[in-house]
Amino acid sequence: MEATIEVRGLRKRFGSTVAVDDLSFTVGPGRVTGFVGPNGAGKSTTMRMIMGLDRPDAGAALVGGRPYRSLRTPLCRLGAMLDASAVHPARRARDHLRWLAHANGLPARRVDEVIEQAGLGSAARRRAGGFSLGMRQRLGIAAALLGDPPVLMFDEPVNGLDPEGIAWIRGLLRSLAAEGRAVLVSSHLMSELEGGADHLLVIGRGRLIADTRVEDLLAAASDGRVELRTERRREAMTVLARAGATVTTSGSDALIVTGPTAERVIELLTGEGVAFSGISAHRASLEEAYMELTKDALEFQAVAGGEAR
Numbered sequence: 101m102e103a104t105i106e107v108r109g110l111r112k113r114f115g116s117t118v119a120v121d122d123l124s125f126t127v128g129p130g131r132v133t134g135f136v137g138p139n140g141a142g143k144s145t146t147m148r149m150i151m152g153l154d155r156p157d158a159g160a161a162l163v164g165g166r167p168y169r170s171l172r173t174p175l176c177r178l179g180a181m182l183d184a185s186a187v188h189p190a191r192r193a194r195d196h197l198r199w200l201a202h203a204n205g206l207p208a209r210r211v212d213e214v215i216e217q218a219g220l221g222s223a224a225r226r227r228a229g230g231f232s233l234g235m236r237q238r239l240g241i242a243a244a245l246l247g248d249p250p251v252l253m254f255d256e257p258v259n260g261l262d263p264e265g266i267a268w269i270r271g272l273l274r275s276l277a278a279e280g281r282a283v284l285v286s287s288h289l290m291s292e293l294e295g296g297a298d299h300l301l302v303i304g305r306g307r308l309i310a311d312t313r314v315e316d317l318l319a320a321a322s323d324g325r326v327e328l329r330t331e332r333r334r335e336a337m338t339v340l341a342r343a344g345a346t347v348t349t350s351g352s353d354a355l356i357v358t359g360p361t362a363e364r365v366i367e368l369l370t371g372e373g374v375a376f377s378g379i380s381a382h383r384a385s386l387e388e389a390y391m392e393l394t395k396d397a398l399e400f401q402a403v404a405g406g407e408a409r
């Protein structure tokens with residue numbers, strides 16, 4: 101089976117709210133695709149429609165070329181974690197996985213394999229009700245991996261996790277993609293996907309804003325910018341602005357200069373006797389690239405303001 105998710109012209113409305121608005125994209129094999137947008141953008145609804153949990157008003161979602169509901173062994177086709185708390189609190193993690201394996205005709209040995217893979221360890225013998233958020237996420241991931249599926253989908257898997265948990269999930273997603281699987285992972289924070297995603301689908305108010313390789317997005321956002329280090333920041337800003345450059349600060353002694361080349365910046369500063377300690381081509385962070393991409397989209401501004409605090 102192809103390791104793909106294809107979404108074509110998907111629409112979903114709840115009363116007067118348009119949750120998903122003519123969305124089309126393909127999630128390909130061998131890479132981690134980040135699905136990003138602010139709260140309420142339509143990510144969960146899209147994922148629910150991919151799994152046949154919500155019925156689209158229009159369009160279609162295919163997993164490996166077929167609607168999810170028509171798959172005969174769905175757990176072996178698509179592994180998903182949409183809601184990590186969806187386990188009965190009285191149930192022991194291992195029993196939950198054994199029950200899932202049994203119900204789906206999967207061998208019991210898979211349970212031990214995914215417990216190991218998800219790093220559940222001895223916690224697998226404990227009741228899910230006493231689990232920390234991180235452990236619940238690991239249990240959700242173990243369940244998604246049970247059928248060894250070529251396609252994986254995780255809704256906000258790192259939400260609320262500590263940096264160690266985030267790094268662990270990032271590594272796991274990368275290794276799953278390196279095995280040739282298609283991995284779709286949602287987040288409302290671009291920073292959570294930094295270093296974790298190869299490809300990005302950016303949505304706002306149910307619409308697709310960008311479908312791009314992370315490398316291309318970063319290259320476009322970094323284009324032509326120069327990073328300058330100087331203790332004489334104010335003077336440097338005056339000189340460069342006078343020459344028509346756009347200058348922003350990025351740290352106590354760092355400036356980002358847009359407009360002139362690095363050679364021209366050196367020439368201008370040297371000409372005016374402004375000392376500097378370093379100059380280099382600026383490499384944008386994913387967060388900066390995201391801000392640039394979404395600066396005109398109203399639905400992102402509240403989120404950007406919230407993060408800045």
Ligand SMILES: Nc1ncnc2c1ncn2[C@@H]1O[C@H](COP(=O)(O)OP(=O)(O)OP(=O)(O)O)[C@@H](O)[C@H]1O
Pocket residue numbers: 114117118119137138139140141142143144145146288
């Ligand atoms: N069952 C439902 N009934 C009514 N409105 C809904 C329902 N599910 C989602 N919505 C609305 O649809 C829109 C999209 O919600 P959705 O949960 O898909 O967004 P999201 O991008 O996943 O956000 P979050 O990051 O908060 O999970 C929101 O306005 C939400 O309130």
